[in-house]
Amino acid sequence: MFPKDFEFEKDQLIQLWMAEGFLRPCQETTVMEDAGNKFFQLLLRNSLLQDVKLDEHNNITHCKMHDLVHDLARDILKSKLFDPKRVGGENLSQVRYFGWDSPSDQIERINEPGRLCTLFWKRNLSEDMLLSFQFLRVLNLSRSDIKELSASISKLIYLRYLDLSYNKIRALPSSICKLYNLQTFRANNCFSLRKLPVEMANMISLRHIYCKYHYQSCTGKDRFQMPLNMGQLTSLQTLQFFYVGLKKGRRIEELGCLKKLRGELTIERLQLVGNKEEARTTYLQEKPNIYKLVYSWSRDESEGCEINHEHVLDGLQPHPNLKTLAVVDYLGTKFPSWFSEELLPNLVMLKLSGCKRCKEIPSLGQLKFLQHLELVGFLELECIGPTFYGVEIIDNGSSSNNGNIQAFLSLKELVLKNMASLIEWKGVEVGVRMFPRLEKLRISNCPLLESTPNQFEILCELEIVGVDSEMPLLNLCSNLTSLVNLVVSNVKELIFLPDEMLRNNVSLQHLLVSLCGEFRELPQSLYNLRSLKSLEITSCTNFSSFPVPSGESYLTSLQSLELSNCNGLTSLPSGMLEQCRSLEILTGDFTTSLGYSIWKLVLSQRR
Secondary structure, three states: OOOOOOOEEHHHHHHHHHHHOOOOOOOOOOOHHHHHHHHHHHHHHOOOEEEEEEOOOOOEEEEEEOHHHHHHHHHHOOOOEOOOOOOOHHHHOOOOEEOOOOOHHHHHHOOOHHHOOEEEOOOOOOHHHHHHOOOOOEEEOOOOOOOOOOHHHHHOOOOOEEEOOOOOOOOOOHHHHHOOOOOEEEOOOOOOOOEOOOOHHHOOOOOEEEOOOOOOOOOHHHOOEOOOOHHHOOOOOEEOEEEOOOOOOOOHHHHHHOOOOOEEEEEEOHHHOOOHHHHHOOOHHHOOOEEEEEEEOOOOHHHHOOOOHHHHHHOOOOOOOOOEEEEEOOOOOOOOOOOOOOOOOOOOEEEEEOOOOOOOOOOOOOOOOOOEEEEEOOOOOOEEOHHHHOOOEOOOOOEOOOOOOEEOOOOOEEEEEOOOOOOEEOOHHHOOEEOOOOOEEEEEOOOOOOEOOOOOOOOOEEEEEOOOOOHHHHHHHOOOOOOOEEEEEOOOOOOEOOHHHHHOOOOOOEEEEEOOOOOOEOOHHHHHOOOOOEEEEEOOOOOOEOOOOOOOOOOOOOOEEEEEOOOOOOOOOOOOOOOOOOOOEEEEOOOOHHHHHHHHHHHHHHO
């Protein structure tokens, strides 16, 4: 069925087993997909499957089959799998599977096409051919470059699995809704497809709908619409997105009947939800198998100008099992109380983006399993203070005795981006131990920021971009000893990097400084960086000099050096490049003939 070295999607493989009738619910495992997962784990434990890929929560998403196992499986299925090497029509009478590695120009050799139950096809499928395979259970037409699906698809009444992904289909025939036995429907990345059939709710056996694409930028008649009455698909487990509409049958209440939903779900156009009670009709709090949720408001605020968005978000409280949450373009001014350790105890990833009206960030510091946090587009936020860490404030405005409190105990990555009004990010004055496991910190487009914490014990990667003052960078690095990557860009007031910054971070491997108009020089401790692999200074118009190497300190591990658009730099110190024994890439420009001759000499030596 599949070529060697093919990468299987785990869920897709289980859905194919289900379509073939290999999975049967039992008293212990009542859900077919759970039974399939048990078989998958068994195959994996016995090394029949290998080379697994994991998602951010360490769930297996993809795998491969060993070539020897592939040969064994092919041998077992040889009487049922199309093999072009066979001669004589009699040998083809039992063929049930026609895979991607079967030659499509020989499919007519199958003398009993009615026996075929699985067809993987990458060419245009004629109506006559389609009707000849009347007992198909699996039809995979992904990447077949079809632009239209025949209305005769409805004749395949035994079809349980249909994949139309990566095609240019603009519309699906309404007759597809007569596939009452269809369990899995896939149409991922069909970018021309603007809607699903209106009567899709009639496909009562549907368990999985995959239509992964985004139409957030579409307006008017091009805006994506959900089929009517999706709540009738009570067996549905996979629904990657739901676009809220105003018409009955497309409102958010349709989600409430889908009690078996699992995996990930994006809810778009939440500005059309009227109030907390309407939001609660989703019953998300009672859906324990959803591990990822995205709540998104449209940027077109006119549709929901009279709505209390804080109440709507409050009504969308998820189940405590939730691991990933994103809130996008939220139109409210504050966050509900369920943003807490008690109600989100298993949260691992959180992104709050485009919350332009919020003046404060919810209390997140006590989320014990939170590893990744992105805060983007809080345009009115001026201060990140004690409430962010989950610290109580006493009447005089100071924090209470918090000596034993730890904040962001598991956080590994933090992003602060597009905060035009942010001035202060409080740290040591809060009086708690914070960020003990933070490895990556990115601060971008926070031009007014002046103060930051400096209690980062194992920070490895620091990126600071679009901050006017040099103080955040200097403060962040004042106690750091573990940096591996440092990126500094568009820090307007930065003149130099302090000597102790580089001296204390001897493990630094990558250093980039760009678009810092006042930046002039690097410190002598640059040559202490024995692990430095790449150094890039670009578009720093006043940068004029490198320190002169002294003693036995050289950049012996340096592999890449780029110096460009640094108008003040006319030469490199004697002996600097000669000791860069690992140098492979040297790019840049000088303004003097002497400078150019140095470049050419070094490059000729490397050849």
